[in-house]
Amino acid sequence: xxxxxxxxxxxxxxxxxxxxxxxxxxxxxxxxxxxxxxxxxxxxxxxxxxxxxxxxxxxxxxxxxxxxxxxxxxxxxxxxxxxxxxxxxxxxxxxxxxxxxxxxxxxxxxxxxxxxxxxxxxxxxxxxxxxxxxxxxxxxxxxxxxxxxxxxxxxxxxxxxxxxxxxxxxxxxxxxxxxxxxxxxxxxxxxxxxxxxxxxxxxxxxxxxxxxxxxxxxxxxxxxxxxxxxxxxxxxxxxxxxxxxxxxxxxxxxxxxxxxxxxxxxxxxxxxxxxxxxxxxxxxxxxxxxxxxxxxxxxxxxxxxxxxxxxxxxxxxxxxxxxxxxxxxxxxxxxxxxxxxxxxxxxxxxxxxxx
Amino acid sequence: xxxxxxxxxxxxxxxxxxxxxxxxxxxxxxxxxxxxxxxxxxxxxxxxxxxxxxxxxxxxxxxxxxxxxxxxxxxxxxxxxxxxxxxxxxxxxxxxxxxxxxxxxxxxxxxxxxxxxxxxxxxxxxxxxxxxxxxxxxxxxxxxxxxxxxxxxxxxxxxxxxxxxxxxxxxxxxxxxxxxxxxxxxxxxxxxxxxxxxxxxxxxxxxxxxxxxxxxxxxxxxxxxxxxxxxxxxxxxxxxxxxxxxxxxxxxxxxxxxxxxxxxxxxxxxxxxxxxxxxxxxxxxxxxxxxxxxxxxxxxxxxxxxxxxxxxxxxxxxxxxxxxxxxxxxxxxxxxxxxxxxxxxxxxx
Numbered sequence: 001x002x003x004x005x006x007x008x009x010x011x012x013x014x015x016x017x018x019x020x021x022x023x024x025x026x027x028x029x030x031x032x033x034x035x036x037x038x039x040x041x042x043x044x045x046x047x048x049x050x051x052x053x054x055x056x057x058x059x060x061x062x063x064x065x066x067x068x069x070x071x072x073x074x075x076x077x078x079x080x081x082x083x084x085x086x087x088x089x090x091x092x093x094x095x096x097x098x099x100x101x102x103x104x105x106x107x108x109x110x111x112x113x114x115x116x117x118x119x120x121x122x123x124x125x126x127x128x129x130x131x132x133x134x135x136x137x138x139x140x141x142x143x144x145x146x147x148x149x150x151x152x153x154x155x156x157x158x159x160x161x162x163x164x165x166x167x168x169x170x171x172x173x174x175x176x177x178x179x180x181x182x183x184x185x186x187x188x189x190x191x192x193x194x195x196x197x198x199x200x201x202x203x204x205x206x207x208x209x210x211x212x213x214x215x216x217x218x219x220x221x222x223x224x225x226x227x228x229x230x231x232x233x234x235x236x237x238x239x240x241x242x243x244x245x246x247x248x249x250x251x252x253x254x255x256x257x258x259x260x261x262x263x264x265x266x267x268x269x270x271x272x273x274x275x276x277x278x279x280x281x282x283x284x285x286x287x288x289x290x291x292x293x294x295x296x297x298x299x300x301x302x303x304x305x306x307x308x309x310x311x312x313x314x315x316x317x318x319x320x321x322x323x324x325x326x327x328x329x330x331x332x333x334x335x336x337x338x339x340x341x342x343x344x345x346x347x348x349x350x351x352x353x354x355x
Numbered sequence: 356x357x358x359x360x361x362x363x364x365x366x367x368x369x370x371x372x373x374x375x376x377x378x379x380x381x382x383x384x385x386x387x388x389x390x391x392x393x394x395x396x397x398x399x400x401x402x403x404x405x406x407x408x409x410x411x412x413x414x415x416x417x418x419x420x421x422x423x424x425x426x427x428x429x430x431x432x433x434x435x436x437x438x439x440x441x442x443x444x445x446x447x448x449x450x451x452x453x454x455x456x457x458x459x460x461x462x463x464x465x466x467x468x469x470x471x472x473x474x475x476x477x478x479x480x481x482x483x484x485x486x487x488x489x490x491x492x493x494x495x496x497x498x499x500x501x502x503x504x505x506x507x508x509x510x511x512x513x514x515x516x517x518x519x520x521x522x523x524x525x526x527x528x529x530x531x532x533x534x535x536x537x538x539x540x541x542x543x544x545x546x547x548x549x550x551x552x553x554x555x556x557x558x559x560x561x562x563x564x565x566x567x568x569x570x571x572x573x574x575x576x577x578x579x580x581x582x583x584x585x586x587x588x589x590x591x592x593x594x595x596x597x598x599x600x601x602x603x604x605x606x607x608x609x610x611x612x613x614x615x616x617x618x619x620x621x622x623x624x625x626x627x628x629x630x631x632x633x634x635x636x637x638x639x640x641x642x643x644x645x646x647x648x649x650x651x652x653x654x655x656x657x658x659x660x661x662x663x664x665x666x667x668x669x670x671x672x673x674x675x676x677x678x679x680x681x682x683x684x685x686x687x688x689x690x691x692x693x694x695x696x697x698x699x700x701x702x703x704x
Binding site for chain 2: 077140144145146147149150151153154155156157158159160161162164165169265271274277281287317319320321322323324325326327329330333334337338339340
């Protein structure tokens with residue numbers, strides 16, 4: 001009995017509890033206001049329904065949130081993820097599209113189900129380029145001693161220009177079916193993207209919780225100086241988290257471009273940086289760095305995605321939904337802030353004194 | 356006498372930008388005769404008046420050690436709200452204009468208040484503010500609204516002739532008035548000194564007894580006001596309002612401020628330099644248009660690179676200043692006793 005109680009208490013105290021409560025509240029809202037929200041159907045051997053939709057649509061965000069969590073845990077932030085998503089998508093589609101460059105080819109050849117480059121090469125190239133983007137950010141932050149926000153801002157501004165440079169300013173459409181599997185495929189009746197999230201999640205979990213890297217990341221986030229004195233190579237830790245964040249953005253870029261079967265340098269991954277930061281904040285990892293929880297961030301991403309899906313379901317226009325999102329996020333951040341807790345504590349203690 | 360020829364190091368980034376602009380323009384004018392026409396030069400101001408207004412407000416925010424990412428979104432919101440009020444409720448522009456400025460200031464004050472009271476990072480608050488403002492713009496109208504208000508139209512088409520046939524719009528005059536007011540505020544008032552002090556070190560500013568909280572809220576209020584004014588100029592220029600206007604403008608404005616020589620960590624920089632940051636931004640676009648072969652996305656890449664260069668230059672200056680004052684960061688030489696002498700930099704193992 002005591003054992004289970006302590007488990008419950010541990011669960012309530014853990015970072016994962018409040019994001020789960022938030023997710024539960026949104027689900028509860030949907031149970032009442034959105035018809036057929038929990039309906040799961042099996043069509044053509046695949047699962048269909050709003051819940052599956054949330055997971056499928058939320059996959060890029062979940063992966064971004066995992067990378068962003070580690071960056072924020074080192075007291076950094078990566079503003080360039082949206083741009084890196086666009087770059088990764090641009091690289092992948094340009095390599096697939098047979099009409100590379102300015103050469104003109106017959107339109108029937110263009111829409112053929114072929115790829116100009118083998119698929120593994122396409123994926124590796126996109127991930128490599130994203131890793132390079134991450135490396136660039138990491139070098140500016142760790143070796144250039146530039147604040148993370150400023151350093152990643154550079155790629156955020158220039159990144160979309162680079163993506164446009166790669167695509168030649170056009171929206172590149174691809175017609176190669178195997179590539180669509182990444183964003184639209186199903187494996188054992190479940191969206192393939194879910195497996196991708198699982199792979200990224202397990203990999204980062206093993207890296208941070210089964211090796212000392214996670215502890216180093218937290219120590220850098222709590223106090224850079226003392227980490228340095230304790231022999232932690234804080235520069236390489238910072239470099240590592242930005243590279244991981246870059247690769248995560250690259251994977252998200254592949255999913256996004258495969259999902260919509262094209263790459264739009266201007267709009268692919270637009271606003272992802274905010275969503276990813278919000279997912280991490282809702283997950284309870286503080287912007288000031290330190291303790292982090294990958295699982296809580298993934299749930300934070302699900303909270304945001306289900307919030308978005310819910311708003312679409314009740315008929316809020318896509319562009320207007322971000323206002324609601326902004327308010328929710330602000331409330332969450334204020335609830336987490338120390339000042340708010342102090343004020344709340346003071347109000348409660350005052351009442352006790354009066355009574 | 357030699358003292359007058361010595362340039363203070365604090366002016367170097369701003370002077371570099373001014374030289375960059377002048378050199379860029381002269382080279383452009385030699386290359387493309389069209390650029391040598393005075394009107395091309397004045398168009399630079401006409402096309403970038405709104406950016407200049409927004410960046411000027413942002414300069415003060417950045418000088419205080421903060422950041423405002425909501426600039427572009429507030430411009431969009433103002434343009435839509437103004438268009439909606441004029442077209443669908445029939446209010447006169449004479450009422451709408453002050454109303455919009457008030458809204459912008461109130462929005463800025465709200466963000467500043469949250470930043471100050473709850474000690475949330477300005478970056479997060481204004482990021483949320485950016486999404487809120489853009490979302491609200493789409494709540495008001497999903498489509499672009501054309502403005503037909505007669506006074507607004509007159510204002511938009513008014514031309515002020517300067518030399519010969521060349522002219523500027525009213526917007527340019529507004530932008531210069533804003534610039535002058537902000538230069539006065541930043542350099543000649545108590546408020547301005549507090550902003551610089553806060554940007555240098557907020558803790559010290561507070562310990563010195565300066566009204567840090569009030570100044571902070573005021574800085575964001577002025578920032579919001581400028582964004583709203585920029586939004587009015589923007590919508591006046593196009594005579595319409597839409598939620599997608601000025602997308603990503605916050606980044607252009609931040610880049611302009613940095614290129615203008617202001618340190619993004621705050622405390623160092625000049626409002627005047629921002630004008631040249633904006634002009635360099637405009638110049639790159641003009642050069643790309645005159646070139647005709649380069650595509651528009653080169654603007655973003657060049658701006659990104661220029662921003663990086665200026666950040667690197669600034670951080671080099673900052674470390675040089677530190678070395679000169681021999682207040683070296685402890686982690687650089689943990690073993691050495693601080694004897695006040697500048698020792699060669701020993702990087703950590």
